Amino acid sequence: MPRPRLIHPGELQEGEVWTVPATHVELGRDQPLPESVLWSMQDSFYKEMGARSWSQAIVPNFVTSNSHIARCYASVIMAAASDWAR
Numbered sequence: 001m002p003r004p005r006l007i008h009p010g011e012l013q014e015g016e017v018w019t020v021p022a023t024h025v026e027l028g029r030d031q032p033l034p035e036s037v038l039w040s041m042q043d044s045f046y047k048e049m050g051a052r053s054w055s056q057a058i059v060p061n062f063v064t065s066n067s068h069i070a071r072c073y074a075s076v077i078m079a080a081a082s083d084w085a086r
Helices: 037-049 067-085
Strands: none
Touching: none
């Protein structure tokens, strides 16, 4: 059975949503992340999509950009500063 061709984000038509194919892909083994296939795929994705990755909600970002997580980060930073000042 031939492997399906991967569609890259830059090949999408206006309004199309990019999805990862549901096939098994070896992303690398026993190698530094910057040398892996995953790194290359992500690099290509962000070079092609740029800010559209976030503006079109392709990249889930709520988990890292909401008021709850901001308060948690602020709390950790304040605690670290307090510990450092002692």
